[in-house]
Amino acid sequence: MSTSLMNPSEAPTTVPPPRKARRIPGWATAMIGVAGAVVLLSTTSYLTGVPQLTSTGTIQTAVRLALPILLAGLGGLWAERAGVVNIGLEGMMIMGTWGAAWAGYQWGPWAALLAAAVFGALGGLLHAIATVTFGVNHIVSGVAINLLGAGLTKYLSTLIFFPLSNNPRESPSVPKFDTYSAAGFSDWLGELEAQQRVGLSDVAGILRGLVTGVSPLTMLAVALVIGSYLVLWKSRFGLRLRSCGENPVAAESLGVNVYLYKYIGVIGSGALAGMGGAALVLNPGQPGYLEGQTNGRGFIGLAAMIFGNWRPGGLLGGAALFGYADGLQLRSGGKTFLALIYGAVLLLAVIVIWQLVRRRWFAAAGGVVAAVVLYAVYYSVDEVPSELTTYAPHLVTLIVLAVASQRLRMPAADGVVYRRG
Amino acid sequence: ACAKDNGGTGTGSTNNASGGCKLADKPAAATATSGSTSADEKVDGSALKVGLAYDIGGRGDASFNDSAAAGLDKAKSQLGIKEVKELTAAPNEAEDAKQTRLRQLASEGYSPIIGVGFAYAESLKVVAPEFPNVKFAIVDGVVEGAANVTPLVFAEEQGSFLAGVIAAYQSKTCHVGFVGGVKIPLIGKFDAGFEQGAKTAAPDIKIEKKYLTPAGDFTGFQDPTKGQEAAKGQIEAGADVLYHAAGASGKGVFSAAKSANVKAIGVDSDQYNQATVAESKDVIVSSMLKRVDVAVFDFVKAVAKNDLASLPKVFDLKVDGVGYAESGGKIDADLKAVLEGYKAQIIEGKIKVSDKPTS
Amino acid sequence: MSTSTPAATDAGTPAVVLSGITKRFPGVVANSDVHLTVRAGEVHALCGENGAGKSTLMKILYGMQQPDEGTIEVAGSPVRFRSPADAIKAGIGMVHQHFMLADNLTVQENVVLGAESLHGIGGKARKVIQELAKSTGLTVDPGVLVERLGVADRQRVEILKVLYRGAKVIILDEPTAVLVPQEVDELFTTLRAMQAQGFTFLFISHKLDEVRAIADSVTVIRRGTTVGTADPKAVSSRQLAEMMVGSELPSPETRESTVTDRVVLRVEDLGLVAEEGTRPVLDAIDLVVRSGEVVGIAGVEGNGQTELVETIMGMRKAHHGRVLLGDRDLTRLGTLARREAGIGYIPEDRHRQGLLLTQPLWANRILGYQTRTPVSKGQWLDLAGAKKDTRRIVDEFDVRTPGIDVPAAALSGGNQQKLVVGRELSGDPVLLIASHPTRGVDVGAQALIWDEIKRARARGLAVLLISADLDELIGLSDTIKVMLRGRLVADADPSTVTPEDLGSAMTGAGATSPAVEAVRGADLEGE
Amino acid sequence: MGILRGKLLPPALAILFSALLCGIALVVSGANPAEAFGAMVSQVGEGTTAVDIVNSTGTYYIAALAVAIGFQMNLFNIGVEGQYRVAAVVAAVFGGSFALPPGLHALAIILVAALVGALWAAIPAILKVTRGVNEVISTIMMNGLALGLAAYLIREDVFGELRGNNIRTPEIHESGWVPGISFGASGTVFGLVFLAAALGIGYWVMMNRTRFGFELKASGESSTAAAAGGVSAKKMVLIAMLLSGGIAGLVSMPEILGRDHTYNLNFPAGIGFSGIAIALLGRNHPGGIAFGALLWAFLDKSGLALDNVGVPREIVTIMQGAIVLSVVVAYEVVRRVELAAEQRRVGKELGTVAA
């Protein structure tokens, strides 16, 4: 915990790794990845006869489940790009749920969203005061904020919601957003999906899931992902904010007010996490605030962000993966999960062929072994016990990270306490 | 162009295709055997100090804690009880917190003391022997070897059986669903009864089942989002009547049913009349009633009369310890006759309802 | 070049005047009543030993630190800089002693950061950068990440940053410390061209010949106060040095050779690959160090010296090749085992690698020796022994400290380094690997460290010395090897070689002197 | 007295500050803070509260030690939560499946728990050293998986058995019980509270007197300096994580062997997270952690009294959060002041502070 004593501006002492120039731009890689995932899913769905893998409903569920995680993850992104680790996302999210319910039941969903952002931002402000002004270890402050967020909302609910809802742990019900669909397009996709054509119907199902029953909050979240990318990577403000996460000393020497940008990053982080809380409260299935409803989603959001390599696109992918896996297990349980295992076997087969082409015999052999084991599981089991499928999203996240972690790169000064002068 | 969605035109609209289940022969109409446990005798309980230790959620949870509270309120007004004290458990608390709560009540002179929820079983095992003169009771649990603890257990499977019958009669697709909150034995009883009831009424019926979280992870009772998604999955699979035993997560089940315009059956109390799910009330065709209020009231009354032996071993259909709600008028006379018929058969013992789910 | 013609401002109005500047840090007065006047259009050098307070003074001028007392005038009007932004507005730019670059941002992003309002951050800025880059000699694409640049290019980026902001007064804090002589010449050419365009420079260096080559006037600082200003053409290096130190300069010169023929360290065909499929960081290194010999490695930073040392120490795993100490093959051993075998190691960065800064001195004595007496017994630490031996080091190596229980961070750099050197000479080493042993330490400490190395060498210690200070390298070494792009490309004889010759070899400019002899098969011209 | 000022003043200030904060919250909500705090203090004397506090302190202490070992080298083990749960189930199943001679049986169960905790922690540890997976995420994910595994193991068709509406592992035979110290009506202190104390002493000895502790601390303070000093960061990560997991595995042993004799659905959750807060509160120092655990347990148990005076018990959670945050702020401020004082002192003694 003495990292603060290290000087991040130390001249590099190693040979700069002479990397190959990246030939494929990031967005293209992402497109290829998405296309690959679609092909894999539709093949699996075809071979195992489990249409739920790509059904409209599954995709809609995935979107709804991913939304709070995505927003929390975006919150993490803003803080960590400014160099502040935010493990307090969960607490800020809880504050957001409370704020959303409190404003929502009185003034409707947009007020709920706003209040959630404000309440989350208050959590962020506290985190910023502790970490930026007082130089407290970021993790310590985050843990404390999680405690405070939980305690404060419980206390406030007893005071304010109890007289209204007769329940100290629940708010009165909150009006929700209307949802919107791309009417004609959606129906046309629906017909296509119903035709059960290999591949085509899968794509139609996925697309339909994305354009049907969309809440303004979902649109806003997507806009926030794109907006975060544009603001953080394409604007002056973003450049300054990121420089605080990469080398605050250098930034300060160029006249950037590092404290200010860190404050903005962390407060913004709290606001986004708070909106993640609002996404829970404003979910059609939720009556409103409910104690314990965040249920660790703030932590999952943090994981999604790390998973996404501290980038909005990657974070979207992480949240989507988690939401998809969770949705699948919730909607259809053990049998579908088996289909996913089958999909993993297919994926491994592709990887093995790729490794063979690259003459990586060892990696290829490892892939073959893993594939055989998974196939054996698929073959011998009728249904995975529900105790285990419930946590399939966790398992999938862990596996993907184990495969991909080494490519991750966090901001160079992330988590380092910065002191002016 | 983007069109605003108006509720009720989702996937559910396609469900009206088939005409419902091929039903089994209806049971013989029942002769009226209303459980007349409460003949209006005057009992005076004004000398009693009643203590209630709620499970997580406490008074106001719109579920079984609230039901216990209702029993207490009734006891207050009907038996003239003056002194009551109610304490509530915190989520994730340690065992000794429950013990302290009970001990606190006992040493302040409260008797009877009721532990609401099976979570109090272990604590009562320790605390009850320390206060042999205090009369304890536990809802949903049994404490072996403690003579001063009265178990107040319910035949949830019997009530759920009737819920299964309702579901079978109401389903147009002959396909129903059950959403359980946490996969614990207690919820298994709801599951088992529902399945048996549905199958008895319509042998060909298809049943979807989902527990939100496994045993030990009690967030399954607290996550309406998950309840909603699980319900949507079942609706998409074809189910058009959903029964839940998922606590607060059940609100998500109702909302999913509402948006797909399918039917739902509530649990524990008459959820049709519950404020927090008022938006979805029109899809709630019935609720399986678990009369914790009756049990609590009867127990307090029995203590006041000093006649604990009169209490039933199990609060089942016979003593109206479980039942079904008719609010909302979705249960017509025909169905009611059928239900009463099955009820009579269960009471007579012609149908034995299992309390263990098949899978 | 000697007659400077102030072009930009009215003749006579100085570009910068600092008067009565005092700056105190806890425990140190870094600047005390400093007076400095810089004429417009001149190159004004600032000299002084380590820790004299040069950087602090410049940081004050650049608004990074606030003076406790004193005033600043720029172009005749008094100013108060609350942050670098204020100083930049006033036309002052600074290239820092330690690079201030974010590795994970592109060259363009690093340059425009903080000055986005000038030309935005997009295409227009890019054009301006490309335009300006020409004058600094930077040829890389503004879109590449800084982490891919070498040291000289990074320096150019730093200057580019200053130019981009339109600074008229440019502070260069030890810009030549990481450059080889040829690169220094290139830099000076650039500076002179810019001076002709009206730029004013404040130039910090320890190297007096450089000062004499470029500066129009020089101010000397000693122990935080100005000693005086002189015309560098009029005074000798010797006089300057005496102004700086207050006494005669120490020299690293070693007199008689103590080299024996007993081989202590033998490195054979050592190779290291950083990433699969990339150029090796170390390639076919063969090296022998004998008892009583100092072998110096010369090289521009980033050519593999760090990796060589860390591979010999076992901190990196060699791709191929062997490392032998005496007859013992160390190749498969870990760092601790290699230390136990008798290697002492003075790391290049004492803060990052040499010390546990928040721990007391005696705990730092244990680091690296945790398996040996007198600081441990088996799995148990011997605190009494460690404390006693720390006291010995404090006495013998003149570590100035109030006690051995203060945290290492409380000591000044020179004293920290003396502690490290003392520790590394304590375990009866047969080989000492010294990376930049006197970097950033003051003259007194430097002299002591040189003395200690010489004494140990006389006792038969083998020393592998890596240093960027070519005078130190030539003075201390018995043999010098030049490292370029991960290979040992040339040998030099310290008795005849000049820093310039070494510089040529280090940059791959070709062996121009008989004192530098290309290693057989090595291609000095580069790839 | 320097120690007093540096180490004891900050927590004292922080507790006062938090109490003040909560007092204000209470006043705002119309309650009487004096009455509330009074009820909490007098609760200690009621029934078994004092003993419960001691027992709970022991449990928290073990959890916090597990976290602290990780912190010593900047490893953030959020996974204590999952580690102790998995360890508890497996140890309970193990202990319930056969009987050994008294003492030996209990010892075997404890060892199994430690082993299982360590193994569960080994997964994130290995992922970290071989694949570079951030331990924060991997342990979060492992916590989820732990819940699933525990639920699976107590299924009736696996190892569980039904007891009324509860489900639990077979009861451990009496030979595996660890007797406690009975205080009659005031309750029974778990025998294994002494295990917690022993672990604390062992932890102190390890950190301050052994080579391993030194290497751990060095690695945590500066992995680069430790590497140059011959300490392999990867090895330390692996060992620290295994040790942390092993200790985490013991968290529920006092309760299981001293009272419950089985793992059932009432198994308490969240101790791992409290452990994190307590370790931070105690600044990884065994004495500080003991104090933190005691404070935490006191707030938890005495908080039950708030129901009696009609104050929402949640005020206790606010207090806990406020204490953690204000303690670290207080320490940070004091640390800065002291560092500056230290530098000044060194400067003065060496005479570098010129006039």
Ligand SMILES: Nc1ncnc2c1ncn2[C@@H]1O[C@H](COP(=O)(O)OP(=O)(O)OP(=O)(O)O)[C@@H](O)[C@H]1O
């Ligand atoms: N932020 C700081 N806090 C405390 N002391 C400092 C700080 N910055 C510098 N000092 C001390 O002030 C003195 C002057 O440091 P400064 O960096 O100005 O010296 P310098 O002349 O630039 O030396 P060098 O030649 O090594 O660059 C040194 O003793 C240094 O340790």
Ligand SMILES: Nc1ncnc2c1ncn2[C@@H]1O[C@H](COP(=O)(O)OP(=O)(O)OP(=O)(O)O)[C@@H](O)[C@H]1O
């Ligand atoms: N946060 C704290 N709260 C209460 N007491 C503490 C706290 N931190 C330390 N102490 C007590 O202060 C005393 C001195 O602690 P100190 O940290 O100096 O011990 P130490 O031997 O240096 O151990 P270490 O090297 O592990 O820090 C000990 O008796 C300890 O119990």
Ligand SMILES: [Mg+2]
């Ligand atoms: Mg300097």
Ligand SMILES: [Mg+2]
């Ligand atoms: Mg100490």
